Amino acid sequence: MHVPDGFFDLPVSVGAGAVAVAGLAVCLRGARRELDDRTAPMAGLVAAFIFAVQMLNFPVAAGTSGHLLGGALAAILVGPYTAVLCVSVVLLVQGFFFADGGLTALGVNITLMAMVTAIVGWGVFRLITRSAPGSRAVIVAASFVAALVSVPASALVFTLLFWIGGTAPIDVASVAAAMGGVHVLIGIGEGLITSLTVSSVLAVRPDLVYGARGLAKRLVLRTAEGFEAPLVAAPATGEAPVGRIRPLLIGGGLVAILLAGVVSFYASGSPDGLERVAADKGLNAHEEEHGLSDAPLADYGVKGIEDERLSVGLAGVAGVGITVLAGGAVFYTVRRRRRHRAAV
């Protein structure tokens, strides 16, 4: 989803460009901390990896296919600063060498696809791993949520910019609903691929995953008799600070339900641009009817309810509910297992 020239007016392009330049300056400094003198070759190779992985199309529901944005993945694998740098370099190269994305829209593209995805992804990832630290399963689950959230977040910022200085006369609410809906789906795919990728790297070279630096096993001395003598005293792991994140969880849940239930009321019933694009792009991928198209929530509406707006809103709320339930179940099991292990 590279924004071309002419999609946003000049003030927004210039403003986003200023944000991008400031962000890059911060990240250049931060990346030296993450990678010291290896920055140039390592970040270059990671950028090439991101470029390659963005070509990896994965099939999303209903015959469309999305491709990885890679911001959250890069942040978890190599750290947030390096990730922003790498994805920005990918965008720069795509803009100047491949004519993909307009030159005046470079600031918008860097802000949306490098900064928002990497920063939001890393923030969510840290929030989860800090409140439930210590195991591979937590890191994999956290990468799933981080990547899942990063894609709709980027879509929301796109909508915000569109609201400020978009050149097309389309309802902002319908853009928000369309972008949000499609990108939650893409986000699920992104989350799945990201978490599985992180998991497979963790299995082979856990030392390469920046987000899992705390996972390294402590050095243990074994005497000839088989007694263990720990070299480093194990730090006492305090109880997770649940209280502090509870208001955040409740607030976030309310916002999600509001967005899904209320904003989607204003969604236009006619096929929107992105779905059109998706459908037409899907032609070269897999034109198969999705197996769930008869399901009760198919096509963003609840079957059997005549009022279209109510139906769409209900579907949105139900979607949020299902997502929360599924995510909650995953976390509950993970935490239970961790506590169980700690008890044993």
Next chain:
Amino acid sequence: MSAGHHHRLYLPGDTPVHLLPPQCKLVAVAAFAVAVVATPRERLWAFAVHALLLTVVAAVARVPAGFILRRMVIEVPFVLFAVAIPIIGTGARTEVLGMSLSVPGMWAAWNILAKASLGVVASILLAATTEPRAMLLGAERLRLPPLLVQIASFMLRYMDVILDQMRRMRVARESRAFVARDLRQAPVLARSAGALFIRSYERGERVHLAMLSRGYTGEMPITRDLSASGRDWGMAAVLPCLAAATAVLSWSLT
């Protein structure tokens, strides 16, 4: 989005456009894109002038039209989006061929189509007449942070290697009858991505060690003098100046 990425980007040549220092061309193309975006969409003749300017540059640089058209495939997703705007747009409606279309929506679609196409063609001309390595050196001369330029140059240098590795993995997957139908096939793709990351990262470590053993101190040596004379800047300024004049004229003429 990646449809056009497999074409050859650079067309070697010794035309005046090829011989211009890269930093002049970078500034010229960026300024041209700004002038195009600043042109009001109702002035159809101004866009014709912009297009004519690009045609002249392409003719001087001897870049064939077929080459440009093939690489313009990259904007197809947004062309489709632009086509949809008049159908879903708000505002006054009119009847065209039995379909009710929004008038502001049609203007918006034209706006995006024209400006995006002009920008894409300008970028294609830049990439077709400038060696990738020279383009990065030019960017460095324009005070882009050297670290950013180094990252980009490593990315460009190893991109083909990494893409080739990915292609080999795809061949290996498909020769074992793998087809990605839905998200259930994601674990296989993710394992490929994980392996690709480890290979890229380890290659980066090897490259870094190889550079250290050749005396790398954190800066790349400059092997080519890229200074631009006033004449070079003047030549490069022709395109953006004419485009800017067109934009200003289109604002002042009613």
